[in-house]
Amino acid sequence: xxxxxxxxxxxxxxxxxxxxxxxxxxxxxxxxxxxxxxxxxxxxxxxxxxxxxxxxxxxxxxxxxxxxxxxxxxxxxxxxxxxxxxxxxxxxxxxxxxxxxxxxxxxxxxxxxxxxxxxxxxxxxxxxxxxxxxxxxxxxxxxxxxxxxxxxxxxxxxxxxxxxxxxxxxxxxxxxxxxxxxxxxxxxxxxxxxxxxxxxxxxxxxxxxxxxxxxxxxxxxxxxxxxxxxxxxxxxxxxxxxxxxxxxxxxxxxxxxxxxxxxxxxxxxxxxxxxxxxxxxxxxxxxxxxxxxxxxxxxxxxxxxxxxxxxxxxxxxxxxxxxxxxxxxxxxxxxxxxxxxxxxxxxxxxxxxxxxxxxxxxxxxx
Amino acid sequence: xxxxxxxxxxxxxxxxxxxxxxxxxxxxxxxxxxxxxxxxxxxxxxxxxxxxxxxxxxxxxxxxxxxxxxxxxxxxxxxxxxxxxxxxxxxxxxxxxxxxxxxxxxxxxxxxxxxxxxxxxxxxxxxxxxxxxxxxxxxxxxxxxxxxxxxxxxxxxxxxxxxxxxxxxxxxxxxxxxxxxxxxxxxxxxxxxxxxxxxxxxxxxxxxxxxxxxxxxxxxxxxxxxxxxxxxxxxxxxxxxxxxxxxxxxxxxxxxxxxxxxxxxxxxxxxxxxxxxxxxxxxxxxxxxxxxxxxxxxxxxxxx
Numbered sequence: 001x002x003x004x005x006x007x008x009x010x011x012x013x014x015x016x017x018x019x020x021x022x023x024x025x026x027x028x029x030x031x032x033x034x035x036x037x038x039x040x041x042x043x044x045x046x047x048x049x050x051x052x053x054x055x056x057x058x059x060x061x062x063x064x065x066x067x068x069x070x071x072x073x074x075x076x077x078x079x080x081x082x083x084x085x086x087x088x089x090x091x092x093x094x095x096x097x098x099x100x101x102x103x104x105x106x107x108x109x110x111x112x113x114x115x116x117x118x119x120x121x122x123x124x125x126x127x128x129x130x131x132x133x134x135x136x137x138x139x140x141x142x143x144x145x146x147x148x149x150x151x152x153x154x155x156x157x158x159x160x161x162x163x164x165x166x167x168x169x170x171x172x173x174x175x176x177x178x179x180x181x182x183x184x185x186x187x188x189x190x191x192x193x194x195x196x197x198x199x200x201x202x203x204x205x206x207x208x209x210x211x212x213x214x215x216x217x218x219x220x221x222x223x224x225x226x227x228x229x230x231x232x233x234x235x236x237x238x239x240x241x242x243x244x245x246x247x248x249x250x251x252x253x254x255x256x257x258x259x260x261x262x263x264x265x266x267x268x269x270x271x272x273x274x275x276x277x278x279x280x281x282x283x284x285x286x287x288x289x290x291x292x293x294x295x296x297x298x299x300x301x302x303x304x305x306x307x308x309x310x311x312x313x314x315x316x317x318x319x320x321x322x323x324x325x326x327x328x329x330x331x332x333x334x335x336x337x338x339x340x341x342x343x344x345x346x347x348x349x350x351x352x353x354x355x356x357x358x359x360x361x362x363x364x365x366x
Numbered sequence: 367x368x369x370x371x372x373x374x375x376x377x378x379x380x381x382x383x384x385x386x387x388x389x390x391x392x393x394x395x396x397x398x399x400x401x402x403x404x405x406x407x408x409x410x411x412x413x414x415x416x417x418x419x420x421x422x423x424x425x426x427x428x429x430x431x432x433x434x435x436x437x438x439x440x441x442x443x444x445x446x447x448x449x450x451x452x453x454x455x456x457x458x459x460x461x462x463x464x465x466x467x468x469x470x471x472x473x474x475x476x477x478x479x480x481x482x483x484x485x486x487x488x489x490x491x492x493x494x495x496x497x498x499x500x501x502x503x504x505x506x507x508x509x510x511x512x513x514x515x516x517x518x519x520x521x522x523x524x525x526x527x528x529x530x531x532x533x534x535x536x537x538x539x540x541x542x543x544x545x546x547x548x549x550x551x552x553x554x555x556x557x558x559x560x561x562x563x564x565x566x567x568x569x570x571x572x573x574x575x576x577x578x579x580x581x582x583x584x585x586x587x588x589x590x591x592x593x594x595x596x597x598x599x600x601x602x603x604x605x606x607x608x609x610x611x612x613x614x615x616x617x618x619x620x621x622x623x624x625x626x627x628x629x630x631x632x633x634x635x636x637x638x639x640x641x642x643x644x645x646x647x648x649x650x651x652x653x654x655x656x657x658x659x660x661x662x663x664x665x666x667x668x669x670x
Contacts, residue, residue, distance in 0.1 A: 079564075099568075
């Protein structure tokens with residue numbers, strides 16, 4: 001159990017800066033997921049916590065101790081790698097027990113602890129095998145066992161599930177979650193998969209371009225994205241974004257081709273905004289319905305439980321997720337309707353969230 | 367692209383077979399010659415049907431050239447050189463691949479360049495060094511006036527001398543450094559995933575621990591391949607052992623073969639010479655046969 005405090009951390013490689021001053025606090029025992037597209041600096045941040053990368057500027061403290069200058073082994077962290085990084089010439093038992101061997105723990109105790117870990121991970125019958133003879137999921141479990149056996153203060157996961165097939169990924173996801181509940185060690189999990197991030201996280205950190213965009217619970221991040229990037233990155237299909245201008249009586253969208261009547265937004269008239277609406281929040285109505293935006297159906301994706309309908313709104317792509325059994329023909333015209341409380345406003349210049357309706361519309365009671 | 371048609375298959379096999387005959391024919395002739403008696407071996411043309419004196423000739427060759435101790439000498443030398451090369455080049459490659467220090471690339475290229483300088487090119491200075499290993503230090507001390515100073519103060523004349531002529535160390539040590547081996551290891555180490563190194567660091571293993579526990583076991587195939595090649599190479603050394611060993615107790619099998627070659631005016635005992643050749647060829651052959659599996663793996667592929 002340990003808290004992690006990150007203050008003004010930067011990372012430079014020669015002349016390029018990949019992490020631009022990150023401040024984060026991870027409370028003890030929490031499962032933190034860092035989510036971001038590839039190249040956003042999330043893995044670099046994790047490796048700086050682990051001690052595998054030097055910290056160019058700022059400090060990282062684990063349990064109040066600044067660890068900048070400490071070797072990985074002195075930080076009390078264990079790491080699960082993307083490619084498992086099992087030692088190919090050692091058996092499963094040797095792989096799991098290697099850190100104890102290095103630490104000089106006698107072999108009797110070592111065997112005992114390896115057994116205990118193997119029992120938790122259901123690896124007991126595989127202890128004599130070599131990694132080559134294991135399936136992807138089993139290798140993943142061995143990698144986790146290798147991290148667990150040291151009883152670390154902090155677990156670090158570097159995209160550990162991205163090499164598994166879809167079904168196994170879901171299974172391992174819940175296993176990791178269960179394991180965390182059982183060990184309750186502080187965990188930092190890096191991923192680019194938003195489903196993984198949403199399902200695993202106590203706290204979600206969204207990163208982009210070497211900066212932290214938002215920190216919050218998965219529900220917060222989903223319902224109140226702090227920036228345009230977060231809004232489009234979290235959620236699938238991605239949130240629809242329409243460029244618009246604030247007018248006296250509402251919004252003009254898509255270069256004035258569409259008008260949308262909304263209550264007072266509190267934004268200055270003429271302000272350029274991006275209006276976001278989740279595909280799940282859109283309802284399909286008859287094209288002529290009052291207040292509905294007319295759009296042409298492009299493509300329908302059947303999902304079984306529902307369907308994604310891609311429509312064309314004057315050249316702007318727009319998607320709708322619906323569970324209703326409607327089957328509009330591609331090429332036909334439909335009307336789109338949504339509640340104005342479902343609209344998200346972002347500044348066109350900075351991409352930051354604009355808080356609107358605050359005075360006029362109360363938060364919906366849950 | 368792999369094409370498979372019966373005609374093409376036939377021709378590829380034909381070419382393979384021709385190559386095989388080309389390689390094996392000299393050995394077959396040596397073996398046949400070794401089985402003839404003095405008269406038959408000197409027939410022109412020599413009969414290609416094996417004679418009946420094979421074991422007699424082998425025995426004569428063995429006793430005439432006293433091959434027993436010489437094979438042992440050869441084995442010690444070849445094994446020492448191979449083992450030395452395997453160890454030294456693993457260490458150099460480890461340093462070059464895994465440590466960041468100034469001049470790293472320069473050092474690598476310096477080692478690489480020595481690939482182009484075979485022993486024969488540097489044989490005179492190498493001989494001088496082996497004749498007295500401390501000679502360079504003596505020279506430095508003489509030039510700097512250090513030995514003069516010591517003589518003035520203590521009255522002792524400095525005469526550093528450590529000769530390695532006629533010794534196993536003299537035979538082995540100058541041949542131990544190897545650019546080929548360093549290069550082979552380097553290429554292999556570069557294929558070891560970084561994550562493995564990092565996992566070892568997370569597990570708390572230091573550099574030496576990582577080298578011994580992880581890198582060396584992973585390079586088993588490499589070591590076998592390098593060891594085999596270098597054993598053969600060292601076994602077949604002629605010039606260096608000839609120069610460095612003057613007494614019979616350190617003579618090598620390969621150099622001693624010349625004792626079996628008929629002298630001018632002596633009886634043309636080519637059957638004995640051929641029998642001796644066969645004996646001397648045997649140990650490397652055994653090594654290759656035993657090591658073949660690892661040898662091929664180490665040279666063509668890395669373990670997945």
